[in-house]
Amino acid sequence: MKELTLPNIELPEEAEYLRKEIREFLNKASIQGSFEPKCDTWLGGYSAEFSRKIGQQGWLGMTWPKKYGGHERSALERFVVTEELLAAGAPVAAHWFGDRQTGPLLLRYGTEEQKQRFLPLLAKGEIYFAIGLSEPNSGSDLASVSTRAKKSGNKWIVNGSKIWTSGAHHAHYMITLVRTAPLGDKKHEGLSQILLDLSAPGITIRPIHLMTGEHHFNEVIMEDVEVSEDMIIGEEGEGWKQSLAELAYERSGPERFMSTYPLLEELVRRLSDSDSDYAKIAVGRLVARLWTLRKMSLGVAGLLEQGKSPEIAAALVKDLGTEYENEIIKVARLLIPSNPSVTAESRFDALLAQAILHAPGFTLRGGTTEILRGIIARGLGVR
Ligand SMILES: Cc1cc2nc3c(=O)[nH]c(=O)nc-3n(C[C@H](O)[C@H](O)[C@H](O)COP(=O)(O)OP(=O)(O)OC[C@H]3O[C@@H](n4cnc5c(N)ncnc54)[C@H](O)[C@@H]3O)c2cc1C
Structure with a gap:
């Protein structure tokens, strides 16, 4: 059996200063009634206003380069901000996916134009992203996704459906895993990620209600949705590898x-x-x-x-x-x-x-x- 070792991290002094700062901010916001602490707010607590305030504080896109609206701070400082927001039960769902994984994804694989267009808005808490992986017949076996993007001139035409898409009804874009080449022997091949504008014609977003009655996730149906070819992320056919790269951010x-x-x-x-x-x-x-x-x-x-x-x-x-x-x-x-x-x-x-x-x-x-x-x-x- 292989060994799994993790470094023993001590938080640097600047991270503990930051903790004081964010606690004061959250205390004040809570007293002023900006939010009521709740459980599971990173998925269910949506407030565009609160996300914009967090962006104004410089607590989104914290580790990203300044030239893309980021703040060039450390992952450990970001850790402190996320744990304080969660401990306070603050409404962070609007920006959570974008800050956690879409930003790093674009930084690593996005084109220069995509970085310049999306990252500064993400860091301001003004644009929100949904994650379009799961489909009605593809959950754990994700590589079997069948949403299809076909090239037509300088556009992709997308058809298919995604399910359990958290926050799609609030989000501006969905990072969508699609098949850009027909399914062959190796199902992990021929997949790509595209930035799908959720307000585009041909998209229907249907709610799926939680047991509480809350509207949190959705079914997203795509019928002949036109996507400009420059909205593909990274390389065509590299979608599987790119999606896997997001998982360490998503799960840890x-x-x-x-x-x-x-x-x-x-x-x-x-x-x-x-x-x-x-x-x-x-x-x-x-x-x-x-x-x-x-x-x-x-x-x-x-x-x-x-x-x-x-x-x-x-x-x-x-x-x-x-x-x-x-x-x-x-x-x-x-x-x-x-x-x-x-x-x-x-x-x-x-x-x-x-x-x-x-x-x-x-x-x-x-x-x-x-x-x-x-x-x-x-x-x-x-x-
Ligand atoms: C609150 C919530 C939010 C979500 N948000 C999003 C989102 O924003 N975007 C998105 O794309 N998806 C989202 N999902 C979907 C989630 O990623 C899937 O539910 C999950 O990947 C499982 O897929 P499935 O539901 O199709 O279950 P299935 O894959 O059908 O699995 C059913 C059961 O079978 C087991 N099973 C399946 N295959 C195996 C195997 N090979 N070996 C052993 N056991 C197996 C599973 O462990 C599970 O217990 C969300 C789900 C929830 C509950």
């Missing part, structure tokens, strides 16, 4: 173990006067696991900073992290008598309800547990 961040953090914080607050040793041990275990996951996630951020692409470690963070998010819910239900409801006046009951109703998605989105474990096992040479 603190959002993979902090979706239910506001509930944990409320649980600790509620138990602060408790004499129960059982409760103290249960919460102590949760906090210790959080510390470990955070260390691992920081290790991945450190490797990304060095320009590496640690997909196996990222898969591990996501698998362990999403299990942990569910564990917080279980412990909270066990320790405090509750009547969970999204409309409850009790903050604990409301947070618990949000967490319970969003939880089924935790281990599915971004790759299911079974698929991640297969990747980890293969990566470690035990499969």
Whole structure:
């Protein structure tokens, strides 16, 4: 079996200064009523106004070059910003995908024109992206996607449908994995990524409602949608390789173990006067696991900073992290008598309800547990 080692990262002083700055900002915003802390806000908490404010603070596109509107700060400083936003339960969904993965994707593979056009708007929190990978018949087996882009003159004509597309009803563009060459023996070949303008004629966005009634994800249907040829990202036929390169960004961040953090914080607050040793041990275990996951996630951020692409470690963070998010819910239900409801006046009951109703998605989105474990096992040479 191969070894998996992650660097032991200590946050530099400037990152801790930044933490104070962002905490003050978030405290003020929360007191002024700009947002109400919730669970799972990186997927469900949409506020264009809040995302623009975060952009104005210089907290989007933090690691990107200044010439594209970025701030040339470190991945570790970005880590601190993301963990503070998640801990506060702030409404960050509008900019989350763009800042996390579309920006890095364009920086690595995009044309100069695409970088100049999209990155500054992303960094200002003024343009939002959806991720168009999954299809009705292609989820885990992503390489079987059948959305087709055919060349016609200087345009691509796109036909097909995507499903579970988070935030497509708010987003301006969707990074869409399409087949640009007919399916051959090797299904990973002939795939490309295109920047699809979601307001283009021929696109229908249908809501799929969550159990809470919230409209969060969608089905996106594309019928003869015309896309200019310069909207292809990177090389034609390199879509699979490019999509894989995004995964370390997508799977390793603190959002993979902090979706239910506001509930944990409320649980600790509620138990602060408790004499129960059982409760103290249960919460102590949760906090210790959080510390470990955070260390691992920081290790991945450190490797990304060095320009590496640690997909196996990222898969591990996501698998362990999403299990942990569910564990917080279980412990909270066990320790405090509750009547969970999204409309409850009790903050604990409301947070618990949000967490319970969003939880089924935790281990599915971004790759299911079974698929991640297969990747980890293969990566470690035990499969
Ligand atoms: C909240 C949420 C948000 C999402 N947002 C987006 C988004 O923005 N964009 C996007 O493109 N997609 C999105 N998805 C889709 C997500 O990526 C898919 O749900 C996921 O990849 C699984 O695909 P599937 O739903 O088709 O399930 P399937 O692939 O059909 O899997 C069903 C079950 O079979 C298991 N399984 C499948 N193949 C294997 C195998 N080879 N070995 C062992 N077990 C296997 C799976 O683990 C799973 O338990 C989102 C999903 C959720 C829940």
